[in-house]
Amino acid sequence: IRVATVIVSSLTDPAIVFSSVTEVDGTFQLQNVPKGRFAIRAAKPGWVDSTPGGLFSAYLGIPMTVGPANLDDVQIYLTPAAVVSGTVWNSSGEPLSGVEVTAFRYVPGVGIDSRMSVGKKANRLTDDIGQYRIYGLPPGQVVLVASISYAGSGAMLHGYDPSEIQRLLDPAHPPVSGTVELDYAPVYFPSSLDASGAAPVRLGAGEEHLGADIRLQFVNVVSLEGMVSGGTSSSAAVQLILSPSGSPLATLLKRTTTAAKDGRFFFSGVAPGQYQLFAESRRPPAAGPAR
Numbered sequence: 189i190r191v192a193t194v195i196v197s198s199l200t201d202p203a204i205v206f207s208s209v210t211e212v213d214g215t216f217q218l219q220n221v222p223k224g225r226f227a228i229r230a231a232k233p234g235w236v237d238s239t240p241g242g243l244f245s246a247y248l249g250i251p252m253t254v255g256p257a258n259l260d261d262v263q264i265y266l267t268p269a270a271v272v273s274g275t276v277w278n279s280s281g282e283p284l285s286g287v288e289v290t291a292f293r294y295v296p297g298v299g300i301d302s303r304m305s306v307g308k309k310a311n312r313l314t315d316d317i318g319q320y321r322i323y324g325l326p327p328g329q330v331v332l333v334a335s336i337s338y339a340g341s342g343a344m345l346h347g348y349d350p351s352e353i354q355r356l357l358d359p360a361h362p363p364v365s366g367t368v369e370l371d372y373a374p375v376y377f378p379s380s381l382d383a384s385g386a387a388p389v390r391l392g393a394g395e396e397h398l399g400a401d402i403r404l405q406f407v408n409v410v411s412l413e414g415m416v417s418g419g420t421s422s423s424a425a426v427q428l429i430l431s432p433s434g435s436p437l438a439t440l441l442k443r444t445t446t447a448a449k450d451g452r453f454f455f456s457g458v459a460p461g462q463y464q465l466f467a468e469s470r471r472p473p474a475a476g477p478a479r
Contacts, residue, residue, distance in 0.1 A: 189214050189266050192232040197249065199225040221254050228252060230264040236326045238267040268394030272307075273321040274401040276314050276334050278372075283318025284404060287334050291322050292437070294329040294388040300436040306330060327395075329388040332377035333437060334402045370406040371457040374441055379403040381459075383436050412455040416447045416467050425470045428453045433462040 191209060194216045198204035210216045210230075227249025229237055252259065276287045289309075293301040307322040307330075314320045376386035377400060389400055416426050431442040447453040447467075 189230075189232060189235070192216075192230045192235070192266060194218070194228065194230045194264070195249070196221060196226050196228045199227055199251065223254055223256070226252055226254055228262060228264065230266055232266060234269055234324075235266040236269045236324060238265045238326065267327060269323060270325040270327055270391035270394060271321065271323045271396040272325060272330065272332070272389055272391065272400050273319065273397070274399055275318045276320065277318065277401060277403045279404065279406050281403075283314075284336075285314050285316050285318055287314040287318070287320070287336055287404070288312060289314065289320040289322065289332055289334045289402065291325060291330040291332055293326070294331045294386075296329065300331050300383060300386070302436045302439060325391055327391055327393040329390050331383075331386045331388050332400060332402065333374060334377070334404060335374035335441065336372050336404070371409045371459070372404045373407045373409075373459045374437075375402055375404050377402050379405065381405060381407065407459050409457045409459055412458050414453060416451040416453060426451070426453075427468045427470055428455075429466040429468070430455055430458070431464050431466070433464050 189210060190212045192214070194208045194210060196206040196218055204222070204224075206218045206221055208216045208218050229249035231237070250262075250264070252262070272291065274289075276284045276289065278284045290305045291307045293306055295301055306325055308324040309320070309322055311320075373381055375381060376383055377389065378387055379402065380386055389397060391397055412430070416428070426447040428445050428447060429442055430444075431438045435441060443455060445453055445455060
């Protein structure tokens with residue numbers, strides 16, 4: 189493959205990086221590389237690294253040792269990248285803008301590989317007609333997750349009569365009563381609130397998969413509030429992390445907030461489920477000498 193960029197980076201010193209561009213016949217040459225442990229990878233728009241080695245080779249490079257002798261048999265494989273696109277709809281069947289759709293590798297027999305999302309996006313969120321497009325995807329299977337930022341999603345409903353919004357809820361849910369608070373929950377393609385209901389999308393090399401539409405769902409949500417106590421000083425900021433228990437995408441779906449000076453904290457729009465709550469004390473850096 190011609191005009192691909194080959195990058196060699198040190199595994200012990202991030203500042204040591206070498207690069208080259210392949211010739212018409214796909215060959216490349218890197219000179220004056222010192223002895224040591226390195227990773228080598230190749231990149232070209234519209235292509236993905238398919239060299240054996242899984243996640244490490246695809247994102248960091250193929251590990252190799254540079255020694256006294258020259259390395260003249262390094263093989264790197266690139267495969268035409270795939271594309272997946274579709275529309276995100278709300279519970280009323282209308283296109284929904286401002287939604288983030290993320291793709292993760294799916295490994296049959298293992299499940300969702302949540303270590304790193306895959307693909308690239310020109311726009312992080314769906315556009316004004318609810319459409320998204322993820323390109324630069326490796327061939328294989330991916331799981332798509334759609335989520336709305338809780339900050340300013342505009343989807344929350346407060347104080348509606350339960351009979352007026354019962355139709356928005358899944359009929360399998362018991363009738364709601366009292367004041368109702370609803371919000372959109374993260375959804376796995378095509379419209380599952382749980383990872384077990386996710387339908388992996390199979391992609392071939394260079395394929396453009398159209399029509400992977402996702403429908404968000406309203407769920408009853410609650411507010412969570414409390415107080416942090418202990419040995420934290422007034423100068424230390426305390427960050428609270430609310431993470432779904434047992435979710436393969438806990439890192440993606442986690443939420444954070446900072447406790448007030450009196451230790452109080454608050455999360456709104458929390459969907460039903462089991463969570464883990466962590467508190468971290470973060471002291472501001474010490475003030476340097478005045479200049």
